[in-house]
Amino acid sequence: AQRVTQPEKLLSVFKGAPVELKCNYSYSGSPELFWYVQYSRQRLQLLLRHISRESIKGFTADLNKGETSFHLKKPFAQEEDSAMYYCALGGGADGLTFGKGTHLIIQP
Amino acid sequence: GAGVSQSPSNKVTEKGKDVELRCDPISGHTALYWYRQRLGQGLEFLIYFQGNSAPDKSGLPSDRFSAERTGESVSTLTIQRTQQEDSAVYLCASSWPAGGVGYEQYFGPGTRLTVT
Numbered sequence: 001a002q003r004v005t006q007p008e009k010l011l012s013v014f015k016g017a018p019v020e021l022k023c024n025y026s027y028s029g030s031p032e033l034f035w036y037v038q039y040s041r042q043r044l045q046l047l048l049r050h051i052s053r054e055s056i057k058g059f060t061a062d063l064n065k066g067e068t069s070f071h072l073k074k075p076f077a078q079e080e081d082s083a084m085y086y087c088a089l090g091g092g093a094d095g096l097t098f099g100k101g102t103h104l105i106i107q108p
Numbered sequence: 109g110a111g112v113s114q115s116p117s118n119k120v121t122e123k124g125k126d127v128e129l130r131c132d133p134i135s136g137h138t139a140l141y142w143y144r145q146r147l148g149q150g151l152e153f154l155i156y157f158q159g160n161s162a163p164d165k166s167g168l169p170s171d172r173f174s175a176e177r178t179g180e181s182v183s184t185l186t187i188q189r190t191q192q193e194d195s196a197v198y199l200c201a202s203s204w205p206a207g208g209v210g211y212e213q214y215f216g217p218g219t220r221l222t223v224t
Contacts, residue, residue, distance in 0.1 A: 004150070034212075043111070044151075044199065044215040086150060091203075091211060093164065095141050095153030 002027045004089050006099035013077050014107050021072040021102050023061075023087030031089055033070040034096070035061055038084040047072075047085070057081070082106045110134070112216035114200050120222045121190055129185040129219045133202030140183050141201040141213060142175060151199060157183060190223045197221070 003026040013019055025031055035047040048056045050063045050070060061072045070087060082105050088096040113132045121127050133140050142154040157163050157177040168175070172191075177183040187194055197220050201213035 006150075036215075043217050046212045049212070088151075091213065093156050093158065095143070095156055095167070096151070096213065097153065098143075098150035100148070100150040 002097050004087050004097050004099040006087055006102050008102045010103045012105040016076050019074045019077045021085050023070045025068050025089050034088045035072050036086045077106045079106045112202050112214050114216040114219050118220045123223055124189055126188045129198050131183045131200030137202035137204045138180050139203040142185050143199040145197045192223050195223045
C-alpha cells in the first residue's frame with residue numbers, strides 16, 4: 001500500500017532562515033509526487049509537483065528515489081510562507097494519498 | 109473563472125440523520141474526487157468520478173456512504189444514519205483533462221460536518 005509520511009506536525013523557523021519540510025513515501029512503482037499548501041482561510045492548492053521540476057515562491061523539492069523522499073526546501077523563509085503543507089502521492093483513479101501535514105510557522 | 113464550489117459550508121446534524129453534500133466542479137473538468145479530512149489527519153481519498161464511467165466505490169468508508177455524479181457536472185455525497193466518527197471536513201476536487209496521475213487537482217473550500 002502506498003503511504004506518505006511527514007514526520008513534523010509543526011515546524012517553526014525565523015524569517016530569513018532556511019526551511020526544509022520533510023516527506024517520505026512508500027510506493028512500489030514510479031511515484032508522482034506533489035506538495036499542496038493551505039494558507040489561513042484559503043482552500044488547498046497545488047504548490048509544486050516533481051514532474052515540473054519548477055520553483056514556486058522560492059520553494060523547490062527534489063525526488064530522491066534512493067531515500068524515497070521528496071523534501072520541500074526554501075533558502076530564506078518569509079512570513080507569508082506560514083501555512084499548512086501537505087505532501088501527496090499518486091492521483092488518477094486512486095486519488096491522491098496525503099501525508100498528515102506540517103504546520104509551518106515563520107516567526108518575525 | 110469560478111473554482112470548485114461546495115455546499116453547505118457547514119453542517120451540524122444529529123446522530124442517525126442523513127446528510128447530503130454537494131460539489132460543483134470547474135466547468136470542463138471531467139475528473140472529480142471526494143476526500144475526507146478528520147481532525148489532525150491528512151486527507152483520505154473516498155471516491156473518483158471520470159466522465160460517465162461508473163466509479164470505484166471501494167474507498168468509501170462504509171455502506172452508509174454513497175456518491176453520485178450527473179454527467180460531468182454536479183456530484184453529491186450522501187451519508188446515511190450519520191455517526192459521530194463521520195465528523196470531518198469533506199473536500200471535493202476536480203481535474204482536467206482526464207484526471208490522470210500527475211495532473212493538478214483543484215480543491216473546493218470543503219464542507220465541515222459535525223455529528224452531535
